[in-house]
Structures are given as structure tokens and as C-alpha cells.
Amino acid sequence: MxxxxxAATVGAAAVWGQLMRQRRGLLGLAMIVVxxxxxxxxxxxxxxxxxxxxxxxxxxxGSAGHLLGTDHLGRDVLSGVIYGSRVSLIVGLAAAFxxxxxxxxxxxxxxxxxxxxxxxxxxxxELFQIIPRFVLALIVVAFFGSGLFNLILVIGILSWPQxxxxxxxxxxxxxxxxxxxxxxxxxxxxxxxxxxxILPNVLAPVIVVASLDIAQAILLEASLGFFGLGDPNLRSWxxxxxxxxxxxxxxWWMSVFPGVAISLAVLGFNLFGDGLNxxxxxxxxxxx
Amino acid sequence: MTASPPxxxxxxxxxxxxxxxxxxxxxxxxxxxxxxxxxxxxLTVHAGEVVGVVGESGSGxxxxxxxxxxxxxxxxxxxxxxxxxxxxxxxxxxRPEALxxxxxxxxAMIFQDAASYLNPVxxxxxxxxxQLQAHDMARGAEARVAxxxxxxxxxxxVAKRYPHELSGGQCQRVGIASALACSPALVIADEPTTALxxxxxxxxxxxxxxxQREHDLxxxxxxxxxxxxxxxxxxVYVMYAGQIVEEAPVERLFAEPQHPYTQGLLxxxxxxxxxxxxxxxxxxxxxxxxxxxxxxxFHPRCPHVMPRCSSDVPPLLLRGESRSACWLHDDPDASxxxxx
Amino acid sequence: xxxxxxxxxxxxxxxxxxxxxxxxxxxxxxVNFLLISLAPGDPVTALIGEFPAPPEYVERVRAQYGLDQxxxxxxxxxxxxxxxxxxxxxxxxxxxxxxxVVQRLGRTMLLMLTxxxxxxxxxxxxxxxxxxxxxxxxxxxxxGFALAGYSIPEFWLGQILILVFAVWLGWLPAGGFRSIRxxxxxxxxxxxxxxxxxxxxxxxxxxYMAITTRLTRASLLEVMNADYILAARARGLSERRVLWxxxxxxxxxxxxxxxxxNFSFIxxxxxxxxxxxxxPGVGRLMYDSIFTRDYPVLLGILLxxxxxxxxxxxxxxxxxxxxxxxxRY
Numbered sequence: 001m002x003x004x005x006x007a008a009t010v011g012a013a014a015v016w017g018q019l020m021r022q023r024r025g026l027l028g029l030a031m032i033v034v035x036x037x038x039x040x041x042x043x044x045x046x047x048x049x050x051x052x053x054x055x056x057x058x059x060x061x062g063s064a065g066h067l068l069g070t071d072h073l074g075r076d077v078l079s080g081v082i083y084g085s086r087v088s089l090i091v092g093l094a095a096a097f098x099x100x101x102x103x104x105x106x107x108x109x110x111x112x113x114x115x116x117x118x119x120x121x122x123x124x125x126e127l128f129q130i131i132p133r134f135v136l137a138l139i140v141v142a143f144f145g146s147g148l149f150n151l152i153l154v155i156g157i158l159s160w161p162q163x164x165x166x167x168x169x170x171x172x173x174x175x176x177x178x179x180x181x182x183x184x185x186x187x188x189x190x191x192x193x194x195x196x197x198i199l200p201n202v203l204a205p206v207i208v209v210a211s212l213d214i215a216q217a218i219l220l221e222a223s224l225g226f227f228g229l230g231d232p233n234l235r236s237w238x239x240x241x242x243x244x245x246x247x248x249x250x251x252w253w254m255s256v257f258p259g260v261a262i263s264l265a266v267l268g269f270n271l272f273g274d275g276l277n278x279x280x281x282x283x284x285x286x287x288x
Numbered sequence: 289m290t291a292s293p294p295x296x297x298x299x300x301x302x303x304x305x306x307x308x309x310x311x312x313x314x315x316x317x318x319x320x321x322x323x324x325x326x327x328x329x330x331l332t333v334h335a336g337e338v339v340g341v342v343g344e345s346g347s348g349x350x351x352x353x354x355x356x357x358x359x360x361x362x363x364x365x366x367x368x369x370x371x372x373x374x375x376x377x378x379x380x381x382x383r384p385e386a387l388x389x390x391x392x393x394x395x396a397m398i399f400q401d402a403a404s405y406l407n408p409v410x411x412x413x414x415x416x417x418x419q420l421q422a423h424d425m426a427r428g429a430e431a432r433v434a435x436x437x438x439x440x441x442x443x444x445x446v447a448k449r450y451p452h453e454l455s456g457g458q459c460q461r462v463g464i465a466s467a468l469a470c471s472p473a474l475v476i477a478d479e480p481t482t483a484l485x486x487x488x489x490x491x492x493x494x495x496x497x498x499x500q501r502e503h504d505l506x507x508x509x510x511x512x513x514x515x516x517x518x519x520x521x522x523x524v525y526v527m528y529a530g531q532i533v534e535e536a537p538v539e540r541l542f543a544e545p546q547h548p549y550t551q552g553l554l555x556x557x558x559x560x561x562x563x564x565x566x567x568x569x570x571x572x573x574x575x576x577x578x579x580x581x582x583x584x585x586f587h588p589r590c591p592h593v594m595p596r597c598s599s600d601v602p603p604l605l606l607r608g609e610s611r612s613a614c615w616l617h618d619d620p621d622a623s624x625x626x627x628x
Numbered sequence: 629x630x631x632x633x634x635x636x637x638x639x640x641x642x643x644x645x646x647x648x649x650x651x652x653x654x655x656x657x658x659v660n661f662l663l664i665s666l667a668p669g670d671p672v673t674a675l676i677g678e679f680p681a682p683p684e685y686v687e688r689v690r691a692q693y694g695l696d697q698x699x700x701x702x703x704x705x706x707x708x709x710x711x712x713x714x715x716x717x718x719x720x721x722x723x724x725x726x727x728x729v730v731q732r733l734g735r736t737m738l739l740m741l742t743x744x745x746x747x748x749x750x751x752x753x754x755x756x757x758x759x760x761x762x763x764x765x766x767x768x769x770x771x772g773f774a775l776a777g778y779s780i781p782e783f784w785l786g787q788i789l790i791l792v793f794a795v796w797l798g799w800l801p802a803g804g805f806r807s808i809r810x811x812x813x814x815x816x817x818x819x820x821x822x823x824x825x826x827x828x829x830x831x832x833x834x835x836y837m838a839i840t841t842r843l844t845r846a847s848l849l850e851v852m853n854a855d856y857i858l859a860a861r862a863r864g865l866s867e868r869r870v871l872w873x874x875x876x877x878x879x880x881x882x883x884x885x886x887x888x889x890n891f892s893f894i895x896x897x898x899x900x901x902x903x904x905x906x907x908p909g910v911g912r913l914m915y916d917s918i919f920t921r922d923y924p925v926l927l928g929i930l931l932x933x934x935x936x937x938x939x940x941x942x943x944x945x946x947x948x949x950x951x952x953x954x955x956r957y
Contacts, residue, residue: 127655129889130941131934134896135914136659139926142918143667143674219781223900226783227915241784245904248787249795249802256791259784267779274775359861384867392864405859407874409881409953418873419863450953466863 018279025275031268039085048076050083050235061253069253071243077253080235081261087236088265091151091221096213098156100206103163108194110164111171122168129161134223141229148231151224155217163209170202204280208273215269222262237262305373306474306506307333307356307395312370314348314355316362323577325351327530328370333474338500338507340517340538342553343527346574352527353478353510357391375473393423396467398496400479402459406451412437412462413447416469423470436465440495457488464496468503475500478510493520514553518542526550529575529585536610546612548590584615592616638950645945649938654707656934660927661706667923671695678921679719689716715931716924720917725928729910733932735805736902736909739828740894747833748887751840756876758841759848770841777838782897786831786904793827800827803906828905832897836890843886847879854878881952888944892937 038045047065054074061069061077068077110121140154174180175198183193224230225238226245237258244254314326325348333339343349354360355367356379372379379390399405407415413433420429434444440461451459460480467475480496481489497520500507509521517524517538524541526534526549534547545551575581581588587597594615602613664674675689690696694705709715715725758770794802801824806812812820851857852875860874861867899911906912910929917925949955 123651123655127652127659130652130892130937131656131659131930132892132895132937134899135926135930135933138914138918139663139923139930142921142923142926143663215779222781223783223896226781226900227903227918229918241787244787248790252791252795255784255787259781259788262784263776263780266781267775270775270778357862359858361855361858388864388866390864391862397859397862399855399859399862401855404855407856407860407878409878409951410874411953415860415863418860418865418869422864422866422869452954463859466859470864 022275022278024271025279028268028271028273028275031264032272035085035089035265035268038082039089042082042086046076046079046082048079050075050079052076058247058251060251068257069251071240071251071254072247077240077257080240081237081257083235084237084240084258084261085265087148087225087231087234088218088221088262090148091155092214092218092265092269094152095155095159095217095221096210098152099159099213099217100163100210102157103160103209104167104199104206106160107164107167108171108199111168112175112190112194112198114172118168121164125161125164128158133158134220137220137224138227138229141224146224146229146231148234151221151231155220159213159217159220163206163213166205166209167202170205171198174198174201205277208277208280211269211273211276215266215273218262218266218269304334305332306335306337306375307331307508308371308373309352309356310371310373312352312355312372313368314351314360314365315368316365318364321578325365325530325577326355326367327580329355329527329530329532330370331525331532331535333506333508335473335506336504337523338497338509338521340509340511340521340524341527342511342514342517342524344512344574346577347527348530348577349510349512349527350478353397353476353508356476356508357395357397358387359391359397389423392419392466392472393470394472395474395476396470396472398460398463398467398475398477398480401483402463403451403454403456405463406459408451410450411447412449412451412454416447416462416466419466419469425470432469433465436469437462439468439499440465455488456484457492460484460488460492461495464492464499468499471503472505474506474508476508476510479512480509481516482511482513496520526553529580530577531585532604532613533586534610534612535604536612540609544608544610546607546610546617547586547614548592548616549586550612552591584613638946641949642942642946645942649942652938653935656931656938657707657710658703660710660931661703663927663930664706665699665702674923674927675716677719677917677923677925681719685717710931715928718917718922718925720920720922721925725924726932728913728925729928729932732908732910732913733936735907736898736911737936739825739832739902739907739909740891740898742825742829743832743836743894743898744887744891746829747836747840748883750833751837752844752876752883754837754841755844756848756871759845759852760871762849767845770845774838774842777835777841780834781900782831782835783900783904785834786828786901789827789831790904802827803904805906805908824907828901828907831904832894832901835897836887836894839886839890840883844879844883847882848875851875851879881948884944884948884951888941888947891940895933895937 047067052075054070056063056066056070057072057074059066059070059074061067063069066076066078068081070076071080106121106125110118110125137154137158141150144150144154171194180193180197183197188197221230221236222238222241225236225240226242228239228242230236230239230242240258241255241262244251244258247254309329309331311328311330312326313324313328316323316325327348329348329352331339331341331352341349341352351360351365354365356372358367358372358379360366367380370380374390374394379387382390406412410418413430416433416436417426417429420426420432425432430447433447437444437446442458442461442465446454446458446462451462454462463480467477477496481492484492493516496507499505500520507520509516511517521538523537524535525532526541526547528549534541534545534550536546541550542554545554575585575588581598583596583598583600584590584602587593590597597615600615602615604611604613605617607617664671667674671693672686672689672695675693676686692705692709694702697705713726715729717723718725718728721728754770754773758767761767790802793800804824806817806821806824852871857870857874860870865874898909899914901907902909902911903915910933914926914929916922917929
């Protein structure tokens with residue numbers, strides 16, 4: 001290391017300390033932990049196999065053995081909601097991760113090299129921001145199939161522009177700072193400067209966007225599921241709402257519970273992202 | 289600079305006082321504690337008089353100016369004690385609507401960085417007209433705006449311009465036009481030339497001085513620039529750490545500064561061969577107001593510090609035409625040895 | 629000095645933005661082309677859909693798009709067709725795709741524009757209310773509302789609204805564009821239409837109200853700390869005028885941007901909400917087309933909706949330039 005990185009870099013421990021002091025961020029984190037536990041422990045928590053049908057269709061909530069009732073095929077709603085958390089969490093995390101990786105690559109290259117490369121990449125980014133994500137995702141999934149892997153890939157590939165713009169602006173700012181100049185003078189290769197020198201210093205806001213991306217990815221997956229384009233082999237919250245659409249008048253519980261689950265999961269990541277944002281914002285960290 | 293009435297010495301009866309502050313204390317409350325940037329300040333501005341308030345940054349001089357109209361850059365600030373008498377009426381007891389009517393009409397303000405005190409998305413003319421409307425002078429507002437702009441040396445076309453299209457000096461001229469718009473009794477100017485280029489500073493200062501004379505305005509001028517004070521003011525208050533340490537007619541202040549702090553300031557400003565900032569003349573810096581020094585607040589930096597300075601607060605006492613708050617002057621012999 | 633402002637200059641600026649938008653439109657068409665080319669199986673399927681089409685038509689499409697030619701040749705042909713307005717034929721609807729989508733787009737726009745107007749109005753009012761008393765109960769409520777708006781999926785909100793207002797309370801129709809059985813005329817017809825719009829618009833608005841509320845609050849809080857706000861108060865302006873004429877006027881700039889740039893997300897929301905309420909717009913058409921595997925319709929929707937978004941962004945840019953004198957054009 002030739003010169004030290006700017007002092008504005010926020011240490012992980014400091015961020016954690018700030019986050020712990022914010023009720024909202026903490027609440028979000030708690031909700032995420034609960035969601036993760038439910039997803040991991042689904043086989044032990046769920047009272048029934050989420051797919052097993054029975055003659056007891058349209059049982060209302062509170063019925064014996066079916067706390068949240070049953071759907072039109074007699075499947076247990078509670079078990080469906082519990083297993084659905086797995087799809088939401090996996091798609092949310094994996095798609096946001098994919099989007100973040102693509103966004104960092106595009107943004108770093110664009111901001112570090114500038115010029116024509118930047119011009120072209122930013123045009124492509126703009127295009128991806130303009131095309132309605134949901135419509136494009138819908139068509140791609142309709143063409144290529146709606147398996148879990150496809151869903152993750154499609155949502156990830158369509159969600160990177162915000163991260164790319166953020167990373168680009170950070171790189172534009174950092175590439176003229178003394179510590180980057182020093183690295184250049186020392187003859188470091190660009191790849192090394194990008195990933196070893198600059199990237200660690202701009203990661204904090206990227207992580208904030210990533211946690212909000214998880215929320216968006218969960219919503220998009222649920223939306224596709226609602227359009228009947230979820231993974232047909234898995235119980236998902238969006239898919240349950242798709243089924244419920246036909247029975248709103250007859251079985252309200254088929255709508256209410258999966259929807260509450262989606263809302264809480266998305267809320268958890270939004271709260272966490274907000275809290276993280278406040279915790280990493282140096283402007284809000286004045287005071288001893 | 290103005291033909292000030294003769295009996296304008298310190299401690300004069302406040303019969304023709306336009307503005308009189310009596311023991312005003314302003315407090316800022318924050319998570320880090322309470323601070324009193326203005327602590328028991330009393331001062332008087334008479335009709336047609338130019339009164340300067342000088343001090344280092346952090347001395348509370350700007351907060352004193354903001355206290356008059358009770359408008360502060362932070363919501364956490366509030367006047368907690370004292371009286372602000374405008375022609376005998378206490379502004380601190382006014383209801384919001386009555387206070388609003390005073391602002392911009394009876395008392396107008398000129399700010400330091402004029403460009404940032406104009407709304408970037410509204411034209412200059414719109415902002416001046418709003419002020420006239422706010423004080424029931426909407427009739428003929430357009431013509432009045434043109435007249436005001438001419439008065440401050442701008443063309444009436446400037447009314448159609450946006451602030452970003454004007455230079456810093458032009459913006460300050462607009463600021464002055466706004467201050468004059470409703471023919472106020474008192475204008476408070478907070479560092480009106482500090483943010484400008486040196487050549488522009490002189491122009492704006494001359495303009496302000498000319499308008500003060502022509503309109504026979506009472507002007508309260510906040511500045512850290514002793515050159516400005518010497519050029520424009522009739523009478524000066526020196527502030528230190530939220531309190532007034534000296535008051536004197538401008539000639540007396542430069543000829544015979546009483547308070548060691550003022551002496552230090554002047555020693556700095558008079559050393560023309562070494563144009564250091566005025567603060568350099570006095571060692572150390574303004575104390576932390578969260579925990580001000582006991583006794584005389586200047587004692588930790590004072591070259592003449594005596595034992596009682598750290599225990600007892602010196603009162604502001606009249607000596608000749610000046611008043612100063614220093615224990616040196618308690619004993620008439622002690623002041624003989626004070627360097628000038 | 630004020631050179632560069634005026635109607636003539638504005639026209640030039642609008643033209644410049646329009647020229648800038650052309651590569652984006654071309655980009656959207658290329659994306660469509662890539663989807664057709666990369667789709668598994670015979671690309672003719674993507675162009676016709678999985679609907680039994682007459683063999684002559686299939687052959688004509690193959691020839692028209694040069695499906696046996698090289699990729700660049702196919703791209704040129706595809707571009708040519710699109711520019712001529714030929715987006716294919718929907719066998720499921722027995723109508724050219726362009727006519728079909730344009731006809732549906734009108735009804736979707738009715739929903740979306742009502743939403744934008746309502747969300748902007750309510751969002752700005754709530755945001756101003758919250759910003760005037762930061763950290764109060766009102767502010768807390770607005771923040772909670774914003775978080776809920778960001779998190780609740782609009783299609784589920786639609787179902788809940790149907791449940792409450794149509795099923796349980798019976799106040800409003802559960803869906804549809806207008807009443808089919810009764811033949812209303814004049815004002816009655818307008819009222820009938822409005823009643824069918826209330827729930828979908830509410831479901832669709834929620835998220836955008838939240839976004840606008842949050843943004844207005846943040847923007848106004850920042851603006852109200854500006855020096856020129858203090859100066860306006862010092863000139864004797866009333867709090868109301870300081871807020872509306874100075875504060876909101878300056879805070880409006882980021883609000884304009886966000887309204888414009890969120891339009892692309894309203895499109896998605898509207899597709900979902902239309903499906904919930906059986907609103908016969910583009911969204912419902914999309915839902916139906918997925919089940920009939922009517923690919924040309926899906927691709928046509930993607931194209932036209934993207935172009936609509938580009939146009940809305942164009943209008944946003946011009947509105948911003950008009951609102952902010954510092955933008956040079």
C-alpha cells in the first residue's frame with residue numbers, strides 16, 4: 001500500500017455499532033433473522049407437506065390441524081407460507097448478489113476507465129433502466145422457462161443498473177485521489193487497483209443498495225409468481241396469490257396470509273437497508 | 289462618517305434609541321449540551337447611527353444579530369432572556385404575525401453570502417415583489433422594484449434575472465435593495481462584504497454608506513474587519529465569547545483601546561507590514577462555550593491576567609467615553625501601565 | 629445573460645432531447661430482436677406465437693424476416709418491419725399486434741395517469757405535513773406509511789381492497805372496466821366508470837404515494853434549512869408563503885425527476901393490478917398472452933411500453949428544465 005485510503009472509510013465495527021443504536025435497522029435485522037430461521041427449519045416447522053392435497057378444501061383459519069386454513073385443493077396454507085419463505089429468500093439473496101456483482105463490474109470499469117467505454121456502458125445502463133423490468137422478465141421467463149435458477153438469473157441480470165451507477169460515481173471520485181495515483185505510479189495493474197485499492201473503500205453504499213435490491217428481488221419474484229411464472233415445482237408466496245386470485249370471495253385466507261408474508265419479508269430488508277444507510281452515512285454520524 | 293448627534297457617548301440615555309438590547313441571552317440546545325453564544329448582551333443603536341459589532345468568529349456577534357428578529361440558522365437556537373426593544377416595543381413578546389410584520393419592514397437584514405440568501409429558482413424581481421406584497425405594498429410593486437434596483441446601482445432589467453445569472457457583488461446589491469425595500473427604521477448587516485472580492489468589497493461598502501446617509505438609516509454592522517469598522521462606524525461594541533467586553537466611539541476605540549482583548553485585536557490590525565489575520569495577535573483561540581472560563585472569559589489568554597480575573601466577572605464600567613469590562617480599570621493606577 | 633431561455637431555445641432543447649432518445653428506442657428494438665433470436669426453438673415461434681397459424685402465413689413470416697439469412701440481415705429486416713409499424717399479427721385476438729396494443733394502451737394510460745396525479749397530490753401533501761413537524765407523530769405516521777408502501781405488493785393490496793370494499797362492504801365493484809349489464813349514458817356512464825376505477829387506482833397509487841411522500845419530506849427538510857429560506861423569513865414572508873413559494877418551489881425539482889423516472893415501475897404495477905381487477909388494458913393483455921403463448925403480443929407490448937417510458941422521461945427532462953432556471957438549454 002503506497003498511500004493510506006481516505007479517512008471517510010467507515011469501519012465495519014463502527015457501522016455495526018451505529019446499526020445497533022437504530023431501532024428501525026435492528027427491527028429489520030430481527031425480521032430477516034426470523035425469515036431465515038423459518039426458511040431453514042421449514043421441514044420441522046411446517047405441520048403438513050405443502051403439496052399434499054386432501055378432501056378438506058376451503059377450511060377456514062383455526063380449523064383443527066390447519067391454523068391458517070386450507071386452499072381449494074385442501075393444501076395447508078400455513079405449510080405453504082412456511083415453505084414459500086425458502087423461495088423468496090433464495091431468489092432474493094441470489095438475485096441481489098448477481099445484480100451486485102454485475103453492477104460492480106460495469107460501474108468499476110465505467111468509472112475507472114471513463115471515455116468511450118464509459119459512454120457505451122452508461123448507454124446500456126440507461127436502456128436497462130428504461131425497459132420495464134417486470135415486462136422483460138416476464139418475456140424471458142416465458143421463453144426460457146421458470147425454474148428457480150432461471151428466475152434468479154433473470155432477476156439478477158435485470159437489477160444491476162442502480163449499483164452500476166453508484167459504483168461508477170464513487171470510482172469517478174476516487175480515481176483522482178492521491179492513494180490511487182500512488183498505486184498507479186507504483187505500476188499496479190488496473191485490475192488490482194480496481195479491486196484491491198478502490199473497491200474496499202466504496203463498498204459501504206453498495207451494500208446498502210444490495211440489501212434494498214434483495215427486497216426488490218423478492219417483490220419481483222412474487223410478481224412473476226402471481227403471473228403464474230414461478231417455479232412450478234415449488235410452493236411460493238406469489239404462486240399462492242395467483243391461486244388465491246380465483247377465490248378471493250370464497251377463501252380470504254388464501255390471499256391474506258401469503259401477502260402478509262411477502263410484505264413482512266420485503267419490509268424487513270427495506271428497514272435493514274434504511275438502517276444501514278443511516279449507519280454508514282457520515283453526515284448523520286456527527287456527535288460523540 | 290455620519291453627522292452623528294453630539295451627545296452620543298457610551299451610556300447615553302436611550303431616548304432616541306431605535307434598537308436597544310437589554311441583557312439578551314440566546315441559547316442553542318443540542319444533544320451535546322447547551323451553549324449560550326449570546327450571554328447577557330446589551331447594546332443600543334440610535335437613529336441615524338452606524339454601530340459596529342466586532343469580534344472573532346465564534347464570539348457570538350452574528351448570533352446577536354440573528355437574535356433581534358429571532359431568526360436563526362438553526363432551529364435549536366432561542367432567545368431565553370432579556371429584552372429586544374424596537375422603539376420601546378419588546379420584540380420578544382410579539383406574537384408571530386406581529387413579529388412577521390416587523391421583519392423586512394421595520395428591521396431589515398443583509399446577509400454575508402448574498403447569493404445563497406436568494407432563492408435560485410425565483411427571479412430577483414419576484415423575490416423583491418414578494419417582500420412588498422408581504423407588507424401590503426403590492427400596488428406599484430413593479431415600479432418600486434425598478435426604483436430600488438436603480439438605487440443600488442443595478443439596471444431594472446435585473447428584476448427578470450435569476451440569482452445564478454448575477455455576480456456576487458450584484459447579488460449583494462440585490463440584498464441591499466431588499467433591505468431598503470420597505471424603508472425600515474433599522475438595517476442589520478451581518479458581514480455584508482466578507483464573501484466578496486476585495487475590489488467589490490469597497491464598492492459595496494461605499495454603496496451601503498451612501499444609502500445609510502441618504503436614508504438616514506440606523507445601521508447595525510456585524511463584522512470581523514476592523515478596517516470596515518474604521519471606515520463606516522460611529523460607535524463600536526467588541527464581543528468576546530458571547531459577551532460585550534468594550535464599547536466606544538470609533539475614534540476612541542482606535543486611539544485608546546481599553547480592554548486587553550481590543551488592544552490585542554488592534555495590535556494585530558495595525559501591524560501593516562505583517563498582514564496576519566487579526567486572531568494571530570492574541571494567543572490561543574475563542575473558548576469552548578459549552579464550558580466557558582470562570583470570571584473574565586478572556587483571562588486564559590490575557591497578558592495582564594490577575595488572580596481575581598479567574599474568580600470574578602468584571603462589570604462593564606464607564607471610563608471617559610468608553611466602557612470596558614476589565615479588572616485592570618478597577619484600580620485607576622493599574623491601567624497606566626497597559627500597553628496601547 | 630438570460631440567453632438560452634425562451635420558447636425558441638426550449639424547442640431546440642426538446643429537439644436535442646428527442647434526438648438523444650433515438651438510440652434508446654433503437655436499443656429497445658435490438659433487445660426485442662435479441663429475445664426473438666435467442667429464444668429456444670424456432671424463432672418463427674417467437675414471431676407468431678404457439679397458436680395454430682396457417683402454413684402460408686408461417687412461410688410469409690419466414691420470408692419477411694429473412695429467417696434463413698445472416699444475423700445482420702435479419703436485424704435490418706426486423707428494424708424495417710418495426711419502423712413500418714408491423715409488429716406481427718395476434719391469432720389469439722385476430723388483430724394486428726400494433727392495433728391491439730395501442731387500443732389497450734389507452735385504457736392502461738387512463739389508470740396510470742390517474743394514479744400519477746393522485747399519488748403526486750397526496751404524496752406532496754403528506755410529505756409537506758410530515759416535514760413541517762419532523763419527529764412528530766404525523767412524521768412518524770408518514771414514515772411508516774412510506775415503508776408500508778415500499779413493501780406491500782400492489783397485486784396483493786388489490787386483492788385485499790376487493791375483499792374489503794367489494795366482498796365485505798359491497799360498496800364498489802370487484803373489477804371490470806365498466807358495468808356490462810346496465811347501459812349507462814351521460815354522467816351516469818362517467819360515474820360508473822369512476823366507480824370501477826377507484827380500487828385499481830388505489831392499489832396502484834399506494835407505492836407511488838409512499839415514494840412521493842418520502843421524497844417530498846426529505847427534499848423539503850433539506851431545502852427548509854437553506855439560507856434563502858432564512859432570508860425569506862427575514863423579509864417578512866409568512867410561514868405559509870415561505871413553505872409553498874420558496875420551499876416547495878425548490879423542493880419540487882427532485883419530485884419531478886422521481887415522478888418521471890418511476891413511470892417504468894408504474895407500468896409493472898399496472899400490469900399486476902389490471903390482472904387482479906380484470907381491467908382490460910395492456911397488463912391484462914400481457915397476462916392473457918402468456919397463457920395463449922401469444923409471443924408477438926408480448927414483444928409488441930415490451931416495445932411500445934418502453935417507448936412510452938422514453939417519451940415520459942423526455943417530458944420529465946423538459947419539465948425539469950422549465951422548473952429549474954439553472955439548467956442551460
